[in-house]
Amino acid sequence: MGTEKTVLVAEDNEDIRELVCLQLRDMGLRVLSACNGREAMEQALQARPDLVLMDMNMPVMTGFDAVRALRAGGYGAPIVGLTAYQEGPEGELALACGCNRVLHKPIRARDLREGVGAVLGTGKETAT
Amino acid sequence: MTSLATLAPAPLRVETEEPALVVLLPRDMEPLVGRFLGRKRAELPALRQALDSGDYGHIGDVGHDLKGAGSAFGFPLLSQLGRKLSQAARAADADEVELLLERLEHYLLRVRPSFI
Numbered sequence: 001m002g003t004e005k006t007v008l009v010a011e012d013n014e015d016i017r018e019l020v021c022l023q024l025r026d027m028g029l030r031v032l033s034a035c036n037g038r039e040a041m042e043q044a045l046q047a048r049p050d051l052v053l054m055d056m057n058m059p060v061m062t063g064f065d066a067v068r069a070l071r072a073g074g075y076g077a078p079i080v081g082l083t084a085y086q087e088g089p090e091g092e093l094a095l096a097c098g099c100n101r102v103l104h105k106p107i108r109a110r111d112l113r114e115g116v117g118a119v120l121g122t123g124k125e126t127a128t
Numbered sequence: 129m130t131s132l133a134t135l136a137p138a139p140l141r142v143e144t145e146e147p148a149l150v151v152l153l154p155r156d157m158e159p160l161v162g163r164f165l166g167r168k169r170a171e172l173p174a175l176r177q178a179l180d181s182g183d184y185g186h187i188g189d190v191g192h193d194l195k196g197a198g199s200a201f202g203f204p205l206l207s208q209l210g211r212k213l214s215q216a217a218r219a220a221d222a223d224e225v226e227l228l229l230e231r232l233e234h235y236l237l238r239v240r241p242s243f244i
Contacts, residue, residue, distance in 0.1 A: 012197060015164050015200075015201065018164075019200055020200075084195065095154050105197075
């Protein structure tokens with residue numbers, strides 16, 4: 001019985017999206033991707049990945065709105081927000097919308113591994 | 129007869145080739161890094177045009193993206209330049225943007241990833 005977990009990467013920056021997808025596949029994960037918040041919301045509600053990595057600033061629909069919509073739609077798996085701002089309210093707002101944790105860009109491979117491992121490893125983190 | 133005083137030595141012309149900036153990166157990143165650097169280099173002419181036309185919005189967007197991606201790909205200097213470019217664009221500081229574009233061009237034309 002396969003235990004491969006699925007991660008949805010929602011990121012409008014093509015460079016970062018490619019890199020993160022590669023790093024996640026190297027971790028043995030199955031990867032889906034979206035390039036805006038609406039696409040991310042629709043894919044997540046349909047495919048029900050084990051984890052969503054959500055860039056908070058995306059076109060069409062922001063990551064904030066996508067996260068709110070996912071939680072309202074009953075998506076209970078972990079969501080990790082990706083933010084470009086080390087300081088400021090963006091990280092706090094991401095958590096308030098329903099993210100379980102936040103990673104700050106530029107994302108180092110080590111931080112990605114630790115962050116993803118933390119939310120997928122225990123399987124205990126759910127929507128707050 | 130030509131006097132010694134008129135025999136000025138030919139000016140010394142020394143052409144130096146700046147060494148490549150070698151960055152060591154993991155082997156599995158090789159296919160992505162080539163595309164990444166290619167895209168960044170391809171953005172340079174549009175950045176110049178944006179500066180000429182005063183389109184600081186475009187410059188700021190490119191700087192913001194570069195800030196987020198540079199270090200992730202193993203080029204922390206690109207993240208630094210991106211951050212500064214984004215700030216200079218927000219301030220509509222043409223002189224600073226010009227300086228940063230020169231540094232960005234210099235780096236992108238000389239950086240050479242080496243995969244290990």
